[in-house]
């Protein structure tokens with residue numbers, strides 16, 4: 259409200275719209291591959307770099323958000339091969355996810371999610387290979403166990419949160435994954451106030467999702483009441499700035515209507531700096547007001563909990579340098595990105611170097627906390643880091659990646675992206691120990707850089723070699739909608755299992771001997787314990803009565819890698835896949851008739867014979 263930017267080159271909104279149109283219509287030219295003689299050796303060199311011979315394994319995993327597919331896609335790098343899809347917020351028949359009782363319960367009434375920002379668990383600020391967290395706009399956070407690449411928990415919807423976009427960034431020892439509301443609403447949910455009351459009666463919240471260090475189990479740690487801004491992205495402080503978490507926000511005008519225009523009135527929006535260690539202490543003391551069934555802490559009553567750092571208008575990402583000394587944020591309508599100096603930020607906090615407040619939250623003075631405005635190019639969105647003090651910023655309007663140096667603030671190189679890059683991700687590029695090597699531009703458009711598949715086109719992702727001074731585009735690969743953020747982790751950090759060991763299967767209905775298979779009845783509830791092993795179901799047939807509530811508990815007693823069995827029951831919309839050593843249950847109401855069931859996963863030469871009959875009288 260009291261902010262007016264000084265000394266920054268800010269493009270006008272009209273100018274940006276024009277530039278955006280220009281970028282859309284006339285995207286920068288890209289390398290043309292091997293078509294021209296002079297380019298052949300470069301192309302061959304790039305091909306050698308990314309070639310992973312048959313039987314060889316990639317060096318890195320890329321975990322990409324599947325956006326509104328609600329899934330996570332797993333790729334190998336540098337090959338760009340799609341290896342696996344991890345269903346998270348959406349049923350996925352290929353793995354039977356969302357059909358068995360356990361995953362159906364986890365999904366609840368929502369069979370769709372908009373997943374944006376995967377976050378690998380960290381120990382001492384670097385990826386530890388244990389879990390992958392990912393947010394859903396429906397106020398949820400999921401945890402994937404990287405031991406078996408399966409979704410194990412979906413927390414939420416979290417009270418008072420509408421549009422969980424600024425998520426699921428983790429703190430350096432995975433104490434918390436964070437949640438920031440994109441949409442402000444009157445809280446608790448269900449409260450109604452007219453849009454004319456937006457500025458005063460609508461609220462945002464930021465939340466810390468507490469993570470059990472042993473099990474990864476998530477619970478709500480703390481929630482903080484925030485002014486009605488749109489909280490967009492986040493990052494946790496590390497090393498020098500450990501203890502704080504940062505969220506960008508836009509529409510600090512508290513405007514309504516056509517935000518494209520109404521929320522672009524001020525020169526600056528804010529990055530919120532939240533002292534999460536203080537939030538943790540306040541929550542432990544029971545501080546806060548009960549709203550929506552949880553305690554919500556008011557920062558106006560708890561000085562020191564939240565500060566606002568003015569940032570270029572409409573910022574997207576906020577990214578903390580590997581040493582934690584710089585917080586990098588850019589207005590996406592600007593031509594510069596701002597590096598805030600954490601030491602200066604702390605000094606300004608201590609000296610109360612404020613220019614005003616927002617609902618009791620102090621606003622720090624921009625000129626006192628910034629170190630540099632780096633002229634990276636137009637439309638800076640997100641920044642990743644290399645091991646050598648270099649930073650890489652994605653430029654949406656320029657459709658390029660800029661490489662620049664922390665400390666000297668010199669822009670040293672640019673590489674065009676085809677087309678219009680959003681997020682970018684580097685190997686361990688948001689940790690305390692970036693690897694360099696590979697950087698992937700997660701582009702919003704592909705504009706036909708692939709075989710024509712009609713109007714619904716994939717997104718393009720581009721692999722950039724960052725080992726040398728000049729960045730080199732080496733590979734195009736295509737990703738389904740829509741890779742918002744992604745994480746690249748060294749493959750040998752993960753230790754996935756290949757089968758579920760028999761001794762570890764604690765399912766109450768697991769059986770390992772065909773003698774134990776069969777039907778038991780208790781009133782109208784029927785339990786069918788079933789075994790799958792190459793290539794027979796036991797029992798091969800069973801009878802129940804119409805109206806029975808039937809639960810089939812299927813155990814795959816194989817202990818051999820890749821020996822999966824599926825169970826599909828026709829006409830019941832039921833289809834599960836059971837991994838070696840695993841037990842899954844499905845529950846349904848029986849209807850009169852004869853129903854075949856069969857194995858869906860090709861398991862042996864006699865896979866087709868793996869079938870049976872359910873007879874319902």
Ligand code: CUA
Pocket residue numbers: 792793794822823824857858859860861862865866868
């Ligand atoms: Cu079991 Cu096919």
